[in-house]
Amino acid sequence: MPMNSYDKLGLLTDILKNQSTEQYMTKDEYDQINRLTESLIAESQNDPNLLQALQHIQQLNVNNHQPFENQDVNQWLQLLDQTSLT
Secondary structure (H helix, E strand, O other): OOOOHHHHHHHHHHHHHHHHHHOOOOHHHHHHHHHHHHHHHHOOOOOHHHHHHHHHHHHHHHHHOOOOOHHHHHHHHHHHHHOOOO
16 A cells, blocks of 8 residues: 555654664665655645655755754754644
8 A cells, every 4th residue: 555645744754763863874764764755745736835854854864874953953943843735
């Protein structure tokens, strides 16, 4: 069964929370973040703030392959918690 946008955002949130706590991500987690952000960016119902955050996550993920800054993660998590997809 394919994942809907709500499920994808939930998984992305879980991975980001884990990275924030552990200050570490596996290669599989980096790959999963890339797949999730690509998929969510491609979906047209995303609001502009969420789209900008997803693009930022993807850009940092692809370019750095290092744990994200906690400040960035906290901002993204706040936005993801406020986002309601229909």
